[in-house]
Amino acid sequence: MLINQQIILKQRPVGLPNSDTxxxxxGPMEPIQEGQIxxxxxxxxxxxxxxxxxxxxxxxxxxxxxxxxxxxxxIGRVIESLSDRFSKGDFVKGGxxxxxxxxxxxxxxxxxxxxxxxxxKYLSVLGLTGFTAYFGxxxxxxxxxxxxxxxxxxxxxxxxxxxQIGKICGCKMVGIAxxxxxxxxLLDQYQFDVAIDYKxxxxxxxxxxxxxxxxxxxFDNVGGDxxxxxxxxxxxxxxxxxxxxxxxxxxxxxxxxxxxxLSLLTNRGRMEGFIVFDYLKDYPIAMLAMQEWMRDGKxxxxxxxxxxxxxxxxxxxxxxxxxxxxxxILQLNELTENY
Amino acid sequence: MLINQQIILKQRPVGLPNSDTxxxxxGPMEPIQEGQIxxxxxxxxxxxxxxxxxxxxxxxxxxxxxxxxxxxxxIGRVIESLSDRFSKGDFVKGGxxxxxxxxxxxxxxxxxxxxxxxxxKYLSVLGLTGFTAYFGxxxxxxxxxxxxxxxxxxxxxxxxxxxQIGKICGCKMVGIAxxxxxxxxLLDQYQFDVAIDYKxxxxxxxxxxxxxxxxxxxFDNVGGDxxxxxxxxxxxxxxxxxxxxxxxxxxxxxxxxxxxxLSLLTNRGRMEGFIVFDYLKDYPIAMLAMQEWMRDGKxxxxxxxxxxxxxxxxxxxxxxxxxxxxxxILQLNELTENY
Numbered sequence: 001m002l003i004n005q006q007i008i009l010k011q012r013p014v015g016l017p018n019s020d021t022x023x024x025x026x027g028p029m030e031p032i033q034e035g036q037i038x039x040x041x042x043x044x045x046x047x048x049x050x051x052x053x054x055x056x057x058x059x060x061x062x063x064x065x066x067x068x069x070x071x072x073x074x075i076g077r078v079i080e081s082l083s084d085r086f087s088k089g090d091f092v093k094g095g096x097x098x099x100x101x102x103x104x105x106x107x108x109x110x111x112x113x114x115x116x117x118x119x120x121k122y123l124s125v126l127g128l129t130g131f132t133a134y135f136g137x138x139x140x141x142x143x144x145x146x147x148x149x150x151x152x153x154x155x156x157x158x159x160x161x162x163x164q165i166g167k168i169c170g171c172k173m174v175g176i177a178x179x180x181x182x183x184x185x186l187l188d189q190y191q192f193d194v195a196i197d198y199k200x201x202x203x204x205x206x207x208x209x210x211x212x213x214x215x216x217x218x219f220d221n222v223g224g225d226x227x228x229x230x231x232x233x234x235x236x237x238x239x240x241x242x243x244x245x246x247x248x249x250x251x252x253x254x255x256x257x258x259x260x261x262l263s264l265l266t267n268r269g270r271m272e273g274f275i276v277f278d279y280l281k282d283y284p285i286a287m288l289a290m291q292e293w294m295r296d297g298k299x300x301x302x303x304x305x306x307x308x309x310x311x312x313x314x315x316x317x318x319x320x321x322x323x324x325x326x327x328x329i330l331q332l333n334e335l336t337e338n339y
Numbered sequence: 340m341l342i343n344q345q346i347i348l349k350q351r352p353v354g355l356p357n358s359d360t361x362x363x364x365x366g367p368m369e370p371i372q373e374g375q376i377x378x379x380x381x382x383x384x385x386x387x388x389x390x391x392x393x394x395x396x397x398x399x400x401x402x403x404x405x406x407x408x409x410x411x412x413x414i415g416r417v418i419e420s421l422s423d424r425f426s427k428g429d430f431v432k433g434g435x436x437x438x439x440x441x442x443x444x445x446x447x448x449x450x451x452x453x454x455x456x457x458x459x460k461y462l463s464v465l466g467l468t469g470f471t472a473y474f475g476x477x478x479x480x481x482x483x484x485x486x487x488x489x490x491x492x493x494x495x496x497x498x499x500x501x502x503q504i505g506k507i508c509g510c511k512m513v514g515i516a517x518x519x520x521x522x523x524x525l526l527d528q529y530q531f532d533v534a535i536d537y538k539x540x541x542x543x544x545x546x547x548x549x550x551x552x553x554x555x556x557x558f559d560n561v562g563g564d565x566x567x568x569x570x571x572x573x574x575x576x577x578x579x580x581x582x583x584x585x586x587x588x589x590x591x592x593x594x595x596x597x598x599x600x601l602s603l604l605t606n607r608g609r610m611e612g613f614i615v616f617d618y619l620k621d622y623p624i625a626m627l628a629m630q631e632w633m634r635d636g637k638x639x640x641x642x643x644x645x646x647x648x649x650x651x652x653x654x655x656x657x658x659x660x661x662x663x664x665x666x667x668i669l670q671l672n673e674l675t676e677n678y
Contacts, residue, residue, distance in 0.1 A: 243604075248601065254598050255598050255599070256596070257597040258600055262584050264581050265584065266612065268611075268612055269611070271600070271611070272609040273605070273607055273608055275605070275607055
């Protein structure tokens with residue numbers, strides 16, 4: 001009998017999650033029913049959005065409940081199928097959660113083609129991470145050639161793709177990241193024209209210096225002081241793309257609102273949020289574009305893979321310490337060629 | 340020889356302007372030159388935006404300089420003309436400033452037709468105030484029939500028009516104003532469905548009660564806590580129209596940024612600012628609509644007229660104490676029928 005291992009939400013955190021937020025649970029799998037598939041989850045996407053999902057608040061998606069398996073996008077392999085849509089051996093992507101095996105009726109699951117790209121890419125550049133960068137920048141930001149785009153969290157999974165897509169659009173890309181190593185990656189690997197190291201440089205004066213005519217688009221993954229600085233330098237008809245606010249996700253006091261928000265008024269600016277799920281019907285468009293750009297060498301992505309479901313919590317923490325280099329992925333099972 | 344009286348910016352205020360911010364200056368008028376007109380300014384528009392114009396900061400318009408006449412939109416009469424475009428006796432509107440007479444080459448001045456509406460209306464519903472309400476709500480807010488619109492400063496010159504235009508669009512209008520008298524006016528005169536008295540009622544719970552499905556559009560004249568409350572109740576794809584932030588204009592400490600700004604992310608909301616000047620080429624469209632609606636009794640405006648240039652400062656203060664009932668106007672000269 002197959003024994004599953006699952007990361008279960010044990011209690012809701014106040015501020016940064018701690019080692020009691022989740023617990024690892026072992027238990028036997030039920031047999032699958034007619035129409036269902038049994039998926040061996042191989043890779044799970046570890047995302048800042050997870051922090052929001054465990055708050056007990058209505059948001060764009062219902063909260064993960066205490067006792068539930070932690071929600072996550074996963075890539076896996078069908079190891080047993082009573083469904084017409086999937087066969088044993090298919091590689092699939094869906095919301096498998098942080099667990100080694102999941103049973104599903106197949107809704108929300110789609111096949112992935114390993115011949116196009118290695119599996120982890122389907123959680124980064126060819127998955128929701130890539131689509132977030134694509135629709136956030138292109139549909140909300142609406143870049144025009146020659147514009148200046150500032151990106152926070154620029155070495156992160158989304159930010160690094162925004163840099164490269166912006167460059168394809170013919171924009172000047174300025175990225176903010178923490179530490180000289182990440183900043184070097186912005187320049188060497190992610191096509192940014194300028195990198196600002198927020199840990200070692202005065203961000204405001206560097207933005208002033210690097211964006212002498214101001215900022216046309218600010219793609220925000222961070223919030224807090226960086227959002228305020230961006231607003232201060234926003235150009236006429238500038239746009240702020242609200243993709244995330246990681247600096248505020250663990251706030252135990254009031255979130256820091258953007259003091260300079262009236263810059264939107266004087267500059268006729270627009271600050272707009274989005275959630276990638278709204279673009280579901282357009283995912284194939286983004287997928288096609290990203291595949292082409294990858295093939296042409298115009299876009300690269302990096303994946304930072306940690307191994308072992310028991311390391312979920314320390315892996316999750318890396319999102320907030322910024323230790324990861326590239327899209328953070330947790331490997332839940334070995335990828336064996338024979339099964 | 341004609342003696343002019345002018346309100347001159349004497350020093351830049353910190354916080355709320357005081358009696359030393361401006362001074363009244365008397366002096367003789369120069370004779371006009373070829374191409375110029377001499378205008379007797381009759382009515383001057385007193386606006387919250389004036390507070391921003393006297394800060395020494397780049398904004399959407401250059402600051403009024405120390406020693407300059409205080410900037411203001413005015414309605415006046417041409418009392419001498421060496422211009423082909425204007426004749427003696429024409430009623431005109433332009434940027435005359437807070438002074439009894441002004442000399443101009445006519446640029447930026449247009450004739451107004453007293454047979455259509457009394458002169459003060461050209462500073463309220465048929466002027467920039469009306470156009471601000473019109474373009475702010477219709478172009479930035481984009482209301483759809485049946486939507487719920489929350490308006491702060493709802494008894495003010497702009498807010499009261501937003502209420503009525505929103506009603507014409509078939510929306511549910513909820514206004515916030517200070518005191519029972521103003522709230523009664525919202526309901527009796529400005530077509531609001533609901534009035535919330537922020538001085539005597541708990542705004543958050545009243546909004547919760549009156550907008551059970553949330554807010555589609557928040558038209559903000561105020562900023563501060565009201566903006567935060569509106570963001571908390573913003574619906575999916577909700578819009579925040581940033582028209583003003585009067586609660587923050589005299590701030591001596593950091594402006595209060597909207598703590599709930601991440602509601603724009605989770606609700607895919609949009610917060611956008613605008614300046615009416617950008618719609619210059621479309622003013623005639625707004626003018627036509629407002630005239631029609633006035634004629635049909637669908638829109639009313641009230642003007643609160645104070646008399647005497649020497650009362651500029653106490654009149655200006657009324658904007659911040661909320662004492663005015665209707666569009667605040669300062670009368671700079673008597674309107675005599677013979678001249």
